[in-house]
Amino acid sequence: MPLVDTVLQIAPFTVRLRSPFAAVQRHLDNFYVDVPRGSISRDFVDFDVQVLPARGLRRVWHPQARFLLDGEEPFFPLPAEQAAPLFEWGMNWCVAQRPLGELVMHAAVVAQGDAAVMMPGFPGAGKSTLCAALVHLAGWRLLSDELAILDPATGTLLPHPRPISLKNASIAVVQAFQGARLGPVYRDTRKGDITHAACPGASQRQANVPASVRWVVFPRFEAGAAPHCEALSRAEAFVLISEQSFNNERMGEVGFDALCALLTGAECFEMVYGSTTDALALVRQITGGKVVSAAP
Incomplete structure (x- = not known):
């Protein structure tokens, strides 16, 4: 058994x-x-x-x-x-x-109310660490640290709250966040040392509350980098997100139209930062003050 x-x-x-x-x-x-x-x-x-x-x-x-x-x-x-x-x-x-009728993209998603920040990124870009910072230090709601799930019928992102996956240097960074609860560290995996941070209870209780993308942010952590933020056109964002979509080809025209609709009402940015504090400040700037910056 x-x-x-x-x-x-x-x-x-x-x-x-x-x-x-x-x-x-x-x-x-x-x-x-x-x-x-x-x-x-x-x-x-x-x-x-x-x-x-x-x-x-x-x-x-x-x-x-x-x-x-x-x-x-x-x-x-x-x-x-x-x-x-x-x-x-x-x-x-x-x-x-799995083709489930939704467009699935490699991105972290957090929200306040029904306004979401979607953060696509290649592995190593720092999106999970930034996602954990926004959730634990700034009170954003976790939809997912890894998978943005877009419902073409409504144009909204569906919450998929699960533990936040952290690896290597990110573990110590998030461990210092007030309220973060981490599990055991697994050593020498195919991704290095990894652990998980628990999804906050408030996010879990809103697991059936979708959100609309208001901002698309492409984050990139570079050690020692000066914080920098640059606006992107929706066309540029479309190309970059398409590269991060797992089932865009299978979704065909439905997926294409859904992604176009998602970006219609969104502001798009690329940002580079060298610390959690800088990242939170940049997100605060992008979202018009919705994020309260806090150092770990």
Whole structure:
């Protein structure tokens, strides 16, 4: 019998998770205790996920963890001690790769009320650290630190609040934020040292409240850089966001029109910064004072 067999209402999806790993159970206890549960017998699930031990000798010799979606294994196993982050990485893959009728982009999203800041960025740009700073130091609502999910029918972004993934130097930065609650650090993963910061309860309670993109910000952290912000045209932003879209081609004309509509009412910027304090000040400048800057 699996140690974990539960249905999680991780907005906007319903996920069944099964796993015998105690680390996966601890991960749920740390980060998903307030996430609504569904019924295994009654609820339709979007993703039927399992995190299982490797088969054969790998169960005892260099134990590994496998991620399965609907019984299929989409990528190679990882060391068993990484079973919990494997669940998070696997969930990102599920949302990014499955054609669910929404346009999915690689971006962090935070909001105040129904006005959202969308922060696309390539890996290493610093968007997750900035996302954590806005959430913990400035009171923004977390929609996602990793995946912007656009509903073409309404033109709004759907919240997908999950733990914020942090790696390497970002861990110590966010650990210093007042109110941040971090989990264990996993060493020597394919992304280096990684951990997770809990989604604030207030954001979780508003998991069914969508938001409209008011600002699109392309952040880039550069150690020692002087803070700099530059406006971008919507055409430039469209090209850059398209590069960060996981399913734009599959969505076709619907996705193209939805992204055009998203940008119609948005102001777009590129910003470079060398510290959290500088980043918060730049976002405050962009959003007209909605962010209260605070040093970590």
